[in-house]
Amino acid sequence: MDNLLNIVTGISLFISFFLAFFMLTVKTKHKTSNYLFAFFLIITAIDTSEPLISQITNGPSNLGMFRAMLCFLQIPTFYLYVLSVCYSDFKWKPKYFIHLLPYLVANLVLLPRFYLVDVDSKLDFIINRQNMIELQINHWLLHLQIVFYFTAAFLVLRKSKKLYLENNSGGSLNSYQWLFQFISVLATLYLIVILKNILKFSDYPYISDWIKIGILMLQPFITCWYLYKALNNPGLFRNIDSKLKLVSDLILEDKKIEPETLNEDLLKLKQYMTDEKPFLNPDLKIQDISKEIDVPVRELSVLINHQLGQHFYDFVNTYRIENAMKILKDTSKSKVTILEILYEVGFNSKSSFNTAFKKQTGNTPTEYRKAV
Structure with missing residues (x-):
């Protein structure tokens, strides 16, 4: 021994x-x-x-x-x-x-x-x-x-x-x-x-x-x-700045946010997401959108993560999945592979695309294409 x-x-x-x-x-x-x-x-x-x-x-x-x-x-x-x-x-x-x-x-x-x-x-x-x-x-x-x-x-x-x-x-x-x-x-x-x-x-x-x-x-x-x-996994993630604060902490600090301001910001956000399609950028961050629509990061973070009840990650993926669903429904693009679609709509890994797609639709991308 x-x-x-x-x-x-x-x-x-x-x-x-x-x-x-x-x-x-x-x-x-x-x-x-x-x-x-x-x-x-x-x-x-x-x-x-x-x-x-x-x-x-x-x-x-x-x-x-x-x-x-x-x-x-x-x-x-x-x-x-x-x-x-x-x-x-x-x-x-x-x-x-x-x-x-x-x-x-x-x-x-x-x-x-x-x-x-x-x-x-x-x-x-x-x-x-x-x-x-x-x-x-x-x-x-x-x-x-x-x-x-x-x-x-x-x-x-x-x-x-x-x-x-x-x-x-x-x-x-x-x-x-x-x-x-x-x-x-x-x-x-x-x-x-x-x-x-x-x-x-x-x-x-x-x-x-x-x-x-x-x-x-x-x-x-x-x-x-x-x-x-x-x-x-040589890169791991390392995407987080330790100075960032959780939305729950921001809400406690801000105490009260005017409803009118939230509604205006929400309209600007949705308009920007629809017209400019920033979600096609696989490395999109909340700071990028904040800069483009001129809404402070704190307010934008509270709006998405608290008022809409979605993490920014899920919020952006919703637009990506909707875009992917349109492509999957298009019969003229039936030969476009799932891998090509996921990269086209802003995802950068098959596993995250499949997880997000099934979470939103209840089906995998392949199952959804066959069903429609």
């Missing part, structure tokens, strides 16, 4: 460091995101390298404990990565150093009875680890950190997706779904880690060891899955 565990750990380390090297060297304008994820991969790989390191070390050491405490940097780094992917204007700020606090606290707790003592005392500390209050404190601190940061990551993703729907019409939501899947997989993995740590201080420590082996065997598969997804 030890040999198998060493082989799996070695493969996992190779894949993690290879992907980290790729993220650090690939040419892209999103360097901060790549650096953050590369750092996450590296510290995770170092943290899970214990089976191999134990083969070449003679006993407990300060360096070994520092390695073990790197787990406190993993989730904060991943959270910052999620922020950098969701928001196009993400930049490193000094305030982000506050995320080092759990790591510093975890090490300070170990200072008196581990870092500052001799080797024999360190060995005694490890042997009696189940009774050491310092390790119990650190385990509970790690558990709280995992719950806090993954909750924060899900909240960031939910808010950025909503902002995207309220301000953008282009692209696809597949990237959000993929990132949601990835966060969910990691959250599940870390919840299993919590279970492992709880069992470590129970009467069933051997179960904790088996869970640890399972995690080490899963890690290379998860890393490969991420690599596959990353290579197939």
Whole structure:
């Protein structure tokens, strides 16, 4: 079993460091995101390298404990990565150093009875680890950190997706779904880690060891899955400005908007959409329409997302689908493919076109063409 565990750990380390090297060297304008994820991969790989390191070390050491405490940097780094992917204007700020606090606290707790003592005392500390209050404190601190940061990551993703729907019409939501899947997989993995740590201080420590082996065997598969997804979604989305506000917040700020103003703006909006057909632009944003019809973005956003009861994303897609329906009904264009139609009306992916079309008509584009 030890040999198998060493082989799996070695493969996992190779894949993690290879992907980290790729993220650090690939040419892209999103360097901060790549650096953050590369750092996450590296510290995770170092943290899970214990089976191999134990083969070449003679006993407990300060360096070994520092390695073990790197787990406190993993989730904060991943959270910052999620922020950098969701928001196009993400930049490193000094305030982000506050995320080092759990790591510093975890090490300070170990200072008196581990870092500052001799080797024999360190060995005694490890042997009696189940009774050491310092390790119990650190385990509970790690558990709280995992719950806090993954909750924060899900909240960031939910808010950025909503902002995207309220301000953008282009692209696809597949990237959000993929990132949601990835966060969910990691959250599940870390919840299993919590279970492992709880069992470590129970009467069933051997179960904790088996869970640890399972995690080490899963890690290379998860890393490969991420690599596959990353290579197939190199741009992700990064369409949201973090300074944007949700419509619900704008309504609270504005308190009251004159009905006459809303009616005038609505007429201007509908006239512009019908005459100029801006929806044919696959990258159309609410700011583009605001500029053309001379209506402030705040008022236009409230009008569409609140008064009309539609996200801007759905509002624009309604016009695109209506245009696509006209083409599908036209017998003279029966040889025009679905793919050609979706690009012609402003979509840029087949999946988003099919989803929007079925949502509005109840049929897929192919079914609709056959029915008419």
